Amino acid sequence: MANKPENELIMEIGTQIRDRRTELKLSRASLAEEVGVALSTMQAWENGEREPSASNVVRLAEALSTSAHCLITGNKIEQETQSATPPIQDVLGNDVDLEEFVFIPRYDVRAAAGYGAINDSEAPRFPMAFRRYWIKNHLNADPHHLFVITVDGSSMNGTLNDGDSILVNGADTDPKEGIYVLRVDGHLLAKLVQRIPGGLLKVSSTNSAYEPFTVDMNNQPEDFATIGRVVWFGRTI
The missing domain is CATH 1.10.260.40 (lambda repressor-like DNA-binding domains)
Structure with missing residues (x-):
């Protein structure tokens, strides 16, 4: 040339x-x-x-x-x-548009559906892919506030089982009726919650072997926090 x-x-x-x-x-x-x-x-x-x-x-x-x-x-x-880098493909060889997905961090943390598990490390382990459309239109959530952790224990058996992956919306920290991840005395708990008169939050399990308890939301214990609402779970069968 x-x-x-x-x-x-x-x-x-x-x-x-x-x-x-x-x-x-x-x-x-x-x-x-x-x-x-x-x-x-x-x-x-x-x-x-x-x-x-x-x-x-x-x-x-x-x-x-x-x-x-x-x-x-x-x-x-x-x-x-x-x-250039070849396009991303699925297992059948079809091109995949990565813009259709958001990658949510999965933490090496277990939320006890039992008596609680102390978590010493909360570093992201790897991301999990979810469709952007589903996050936006079905969860109505900001993906930046979502994270995935693992259920540990038997107190929520039948709803959340030991080893289930749960997607938590960390922006939803005003507990109403539903399943929430709570921090109590240094433990993470995945529990059913319900607002009851008097500013109380009833925290219960699906397993009758575990006693319910209440939290005075007007005078919350020092080591109590609502981490977020459970919006999805996945499990191996």
Whole structure:
């Protein structure tokens, strides 16, 4: 390529710009605006009538999601595209759009559905994928406030079993009727809660072997906190 006439090199740069813009379905006007030049300048570049400066080549490469080297040397855009990271696929080979999913952190923490388990470490272990549409439209939740932990114990048997994964909405910390994760005396508990007259919160289990107790929400114990509402669970059968 070093032996090509200058006008041929300029024409080749213009062809690369036009082909890449077309591939990305960008209008000439929108690309010109993105790069910060007049439409007539963009037209001259694409037609090989004018050579873009080095700084403009860098701006073009950024706007076209390619490299300055590709635009300058005339390497085919397809070659660069093929060397990029391949698309994510499911087990059947179908392309997967990662934008359709949110990745919720799973913590190495067990919420006791029994008498409680002290948790010394609350570092994320790995993420779990959930569909963004489901989070937004069915849970009506902000994914930034969601996390997954594990159920430990038998007090909620039949509803939440030992080893179940639970998705918790950490933004819902005003306990009403439902299943919530509570912190009591340094323990995490997954329990049924119910508001009762007198500003009390009744905390109970589905297993009758575990006695219910109440918390005065107007005078909460020092080591009591509502961690969040359980909005989903998953289990191995």
